[in-house]
Amino acid sequence: MANVTFSSPILDKDVTVYAVAGDTKTLLALAKKNDIPIPCQCQDGECGSCLIKVSVLGDNPPLASHLTEKEKLTLSVNGKLNKALLEKIETKDSPPSYRLACQYIVRDEDILVEFSGEAGVE
Numbered sequence: 001m002a003n004v005t006f007s008s009p010i011l012d013k014d015v016t017v018y019a020v021a022g023d024t025k026t027l028l029a030l031a032k033k034n035d036i037p038i039p040c041q042c043q044d045g046e047c048g049s050c051l052i053k054v055s056v057l058g059d060n061p062p063l064a065s066h067l068t069e070k071e072k073l074t075l076s077v078n079g080k081l082n083k084a085l086l087e088k089i090e091t092k093d094s095p096p097s098y099r100l101a102c103q104y105i106v107r108d109e110d111i112l113v114e115f116s117g118e119a120g121v122e
């Protein structure tokens with residue numbers, strides 16, 4: 001079980017929801033299920049409208065995270081992923097802060113998800 005806390009200026013207050021461990025739903029699907037209005041258009045990792053900032057909560061180190069080639073490209077185009085950061089991700093299994101909600105698979109770790117409510121702006 002993971003706690004996922006959504007924070008945004010467009011929400012009255014932060015909202016924490018529970019994600020079932022082993023569930024392979026995306027963060028965007030979890031947000032939609034709980035009426036959290038993360039902007040989205042393509043829902044396929046191509047437009048960048050669902051850009052979010054993810055922080056791992058607690059004392060445990062972040063779990064290794066896989067980025068699809070599509071997500072890498074879209075984050076790069078949006079200025080959120082550069083060569084140095086990409087190398088760090090690939091050599092140290094260190095996940096980046098900026099992600100696409102439609103590509104992020106919820107894991108068994110507590111996270112804070114920040115979004116602006118404006119498409120493509122975290």
Ligand code: FES
Pocket residue numbers: 039040041042043044045046047048049050051074100101102103
């Ligand atoms: Fe288009 Fe996520 S909705 S990249």
